[in-house]
Amino acid sequence: MRILCDFLTIQGLLAKRDGTYDHSPTSALFLDPRSPHSLHTTARFLGLLEMRQAYDSLTDVVRNGRTSLPGDGTVEPDNPVWVEFAHSMAPMMAPMTAPLGQIVLEGLAGPVRVLDIAAGHGLFGIEVAKQHPQAHIVAVDWAPVLEVAKANAHKAGVGARYHALPGSAFDVDFGEAYDIVLLTNFLHHFDHAACVGLLRKVHAALKPGGRAAALEFVPNEDRVSPPMPAMFSMSMLTTTASGDAYTFRELEAMYREAGFGRITAHPVRTGPHTVVMGIAG
């Protein structure tokens, strides 16, 4: 225990004084379960065997240009990792919800229909519902994942305006006449053709002038900066069949092929993400 605590002290995750250990400022804020900003649950998702074992066969992953996980990796239908994601990753995504809500709602008044694709923990759609009292959210994800999102919506007091639509985003009938479609942390799991196909389906579900907003890791065109969005490509290589962290130019091309116009990028200052938004033509 002494060796472990010394090691964590060296890493800045504990403080040691006169032979006793205590929180460092970092661990007090982000790792103590009592802190409102605690991220301790994220270790459950990021530490999942599926997330780590691909690195044991990284040579094969690079040679084959795709995950070494069975099938399509983490995007296999009903993969239980997404239930763990919904439970454990919410605290890490929370800082991005308010800016995303402001960007997609800007200038909108009256009733707003929102489709939240791959809702996960549901925080993004829930935040839109909180910011806009006349917003109704339809959340798409695997059924067990939506149980987590619905529970979060009820906790947030927006359960009455929160509707679950279980199934694959590629197969399920979205309905139509949405004002906003959210695609948070989703496009990076798929290749260009699949993204264009999905964006066409999104376009068809939007009202004219409606907004499709993707929350994405968007590296610069050099693909090696900024570090966090650029490194995210490696996560997609190791866990998916053909995903990637797409540059703005690549995302713009997808949106354009799918019929969108006025495609804009909005960096989120509270995290490494960028909101890429297109307007249905």
Place this chain on the structure above:
Amino acid sequence: MRILCDFLTIQGLLAKRDGTYDHSPTSALFLDPRSPHSLHTTARFLGLLEMRQAYDSLTDVVRNGRTSLPGDGTVEPDNPVWVEFAHSMAPMMAPMTAPLGQIVLEGLAGPVRVLDIAAGHGLFGIEVAKQHPQAHIVAVDWAPVLEVAKANAHKAGVGARYHALPGSAFDVDFGEAYDIVLLTNFLHHFDHAACVGLLRKVHAALKPGGRAAALEFVPNEDRVSPPMPAMFSMSMLTTTASGDAYTFRELEAMYREAGFGRITAHPVRTGPHTVVMGIAG
């Protein structure tokens, strides 16, 4: 391949310009096999499954206070990891050889008998032989490891003054009347009692006034600085039954119990190690 190279660029291990990749200054010096300072072979030892898998069961390791590897871990008799160590870790140890040689030889003239315990790649004893033309080296290690050391001694042109003594340092008859005994990267694998026992045996093999020099990771008494020596405790926890990175006070106590006097610490400026030397009383 693009994703891998971008990732390595972000880590500073490649440089990317206009979409093509080249060495960074760091990778050119330390990772290009053509560089005289290349450390690329160290990945073979540090990346061994035995060195990594203990971290998969770190909770058990900490609960039990010892390695989860079979038996006594890496210090099991004839463990083949030490042959890989001898082959692959020499480049990382090379910068420490010249300072160690200078420290242990200081003021000595005429014929010098040197016992090199756990010789491994043999570089430390070989360097003493190179610095002092009248030095004869007796190298102790497992027999297959000594094959590597002997080959290195011949390559260095000191083969005629290099003698192999295969076996366990705890069991083999060292002989006697040595001027210098080298204990490089060895004591940290064992507990206090085992170290004292070995140092007694070393003391008995030295001439009066002879020198026992341990090359060690020596953390400060706070055990959390400097980072590299202090972190080394974790390597010993995960791979041995009772090893540790000992502070100078602890090493001094071992030497003193074994009969040594004038125990001094000599930090090596070319690496994270310290030479701790005691004089046989």
